[in-house]
Amino acid sequence: MKQVNYDLLIIGGGFAGSTAAWHLANKGLKILLIDSKPWSRIGDKPCGDAVSKEHFDNLGMPYPEGEQLEQKIEGIKLYSPDMSTEWTVKGEGFEINAPAYTQRLLKEAQDRGVEVMDLTTAMKPIFQDGYVKGAVIFDRRKEEQIEVNAKIVIEATGYSRSFRSKLPQELPVAEDMDEKDSDIAYREVAYTRSDIEEPTYLKIFINQTTSPGGYWWYFPKGKDKVNIGLGIQGGMGYPSIYTFYEKYWKDYGADVDRSRMIVKGGALVPTRRPLDTLVWNGVIVIGDSGYTANPVHGGGKGSAMISGFCAARAVLNAFEKGDFSANSLWETNICYNDRYGAKQASLELFRRFLQKLSDDDINYGMRKKVIREEDLLEASTTGDLQLSVADKAIRVIAGIGRPSLLYKLKNVAQYMKDVKALYKNYPTSPEGLGQWRSNVRQLISEFDKVVSK
Ligand SMILES: Cc1cc2nc3c(=O)[nH]c(=O)nc-3n(C[C@H](O)[C@H](O)[C@H](O)COP(=O)(O)OP(=O)(O)OC[C@H]3O[C@@H](n4cnc5c(N)ncnc54)[C@H](O)[C@@H]3O)c2cc1C
Incomplete structure (x- = not known):
């Protein structure tokens, strides 16, 4: 099998992986980032696409602009189950085009030296002497397996946890989760029949009948386009999420023209505290794979960025020390828990x-x-x-x-x-x-x- 050597291998180019790559580019490290998806689909996953502005400010990251930005947001309106109470919570944010923004980060990282391979999947870890030392990857373009040796692997595979789940189960970073600590979510993006009244406000509807253990959302993406969906608690044996969608969508999006749908799809999101440790010898876990999403609203893009930022800092310090042990990478946990994990x-x-x-x-x-x-x-x-x-x-x-x-x-x-x-x-x-x-x-x-x- 072909063998290649890198300082760092990043598996997954979603919000978490692309943020880590963006912060680490041009810092003197030889970095490879791989993603199973073709380049044009990286960052494309079922999501409400709402991200608070403060995350970009706190991490020194560029605001979405041009085609990456679909709507500037001023706040959220929250509705009680009987719709009799409406609360307005102010807070600036963005309704983003996630693939466009993610690909921008990747492109900027690539321009500053990070190698990016799309259509490439990490098949299994290389694990020796208690350390993660790389991965066997499969390049779908060339149809070849490659052994990638790396001093550190950043696992950013999203909810699939497809790399760390193949590590020895006794490692703390292999920690599994209870399905009840997840949300099953589904959304459609479609045009509306008329202009949206207040496109700068996200709407959230709490209702235990129409979305048990979760909520419905209506997030404008411009004056006549909306991301509408719902989440329900996982592991509860509820009927399928589509059943809920079909039954209740008109209650929340009467103006949605489903004949002009742009995209639809569902996925899972973790709604718990982060992994007890995001690191072990030679490995750092970030984003949904490290359970970094917000347990109450399920927003995980901002916190995926925080975890990518913290991982990048720890990687740089580890290379300075020449030490890739759990002890050396531990500051990822301190940084992440301080910024978001405790909350x-x-x-x-x-x-x-x-x-x-x-x-x-x-x-x-x-x-x-x-x-x-x-x-x-x-x-x-x-x-x-x-x-x-x-x-x-x-x-x-x-x-x-x-x-x-x-x-x-x-x-x-x-x-x-x-x-x-x-x-x-x-x-x-x-x-x-x-x-x-x-x-x-x-x-x-x-x-x-x-x-x-
Ligand atoms: C319906 C829904 C609505 C949501 N709404 C919001 C919202 O409004 N705001 C918000 O902030 N968050 C929201 N979230 C959560 C948010 O989408 C996630 O928290 C966030 O996108 C996680 O980013 P990530 O980089 O960790 O994972 P992902 O974006 O899932 O990226 C993981 C990447 O890893 C790649 N990959 C996986 N395994 C491998 C492998 N073995 N080899 C190579 N590549 C691999 C995948 O192809 C993918 O590109 C929502 C989630 C859902 C399901």
């Missing part, structure tokens, strides 16, 4: 709580402001659910109709704080991982008992 852990608990609420509870909670827009914004930005003292009286009065809801909410807020604190004290080296992991699991199992009461 994710806290929001995983919030998501578990929300999924257990009935439509009645949500209608009541939104109408009476047991939780308010500001709380939601705060929770989604920082992962903190602050139930401030000044508002206590109002909340107690609001909660009188549903004392158990208010009681649970207070408990949830405390557990969210506790799990976030655990993540803020993430171990500084792999030695501390075992004890820390058991503390996290214990806290989550206690939380589940309290919330299911």
Whole structure:
């Protein structure tokens, strides 16, 4: 078999992999990025395509522009199940053309020295002496297998986890997940019959009947084009996602002209805390493969970028030290948990709580402001659910109709704080991982008992 040597192999050119490549290009490393898809389809996956502006700012990445940008966003409108309450949460963002933006990042990385091979799949890891040392890849153009030896492999294979799932199962980065910690989602992009009233606002509809454990969305892509879809909780034995779509799409997108559909499709998204460790000897896992999506809304593009950024920093430092061990790559975890992972852990608990609420509870909670827009914004930005003292009286009065809801909410807020604190004290080296992991699991199992009461 043909053999080639690289410093770094990146498997997967989605938002996570292309971000890592973009940050690492032109830094003196010999890098190969591979993706199974043809170049023109890289970045093309079922998605709502909404990304908050802050991610680009925080990571020093270019804003989408030209054909990469479909709509500038000013905020989100959130609707209660009975549609009687509408909340507006302000926040700038973009409705993007994901393939165009991803391919732009890849092209810029390629122009600065990263080799990109499309139509090329990682078949299996090369694993020796406890280290990931590369991958056997298959080049579909030449129909040949190639052994790629690399000091570090970045696995960015999305929800498929198609590389790390073939590693020895005892490695912490091979950690599997419970299907209930995922969302099954489906969307269609189509033209509308008339101009969209407020194209700068994303609309989200919460309803446990039409989207159990998830929500419906209506995301404008310009004045007469929309991305409309829904997510439902995985592992629950619900009917197929298409059944829900066909039954309820008119409730949320009466103006959608399905005869002028541009694209449709479904996929899964992880809705949990990140992998306990994103790294091991010679390997870093990023993006959906590392469970980096937001547990409450399932948005994963911004956090895939954060994980790619953190991985890139760790790779550069590892090459400076000439050390590719888990210990050396560990700073990926510290960087990621500090920027996003701690919030994710806290929001995983919030998501578990929300999924257990009935439509009645949500209608009541939104109408009476047991939780308010500001709380939601705060929770989604920082992962903190602050139930401030000044508002206590109002909340107690609001909660009188549903004392158990208010009681649970207070408990949830405390557990969210506790799990976030655990993540803020993430171990500084792999030695501390075992004890820390058991503390996290214990806290989550206690939380589940309290919330299911
Ligand atoms: C319906 C739906 C709606 C969503 N809406 C939003 C939203 O509005 N906003 C948001 O931010 N997020 C949203 N998400 C989540 C978001 O799409 C993902 O979190 C994000 O795209 C993950 O990026 P990634 O790079 O990790 O993975 P991916 O984009 O899946 O990229 C993985 C890449 O790896 C390649 N690959 C896989 N295995 C191999 C292999 N063995 N060899 C070579 N290549 C391989 C694939 O071809 C692919 O290109 C949504 C998800 C779904 C399913």
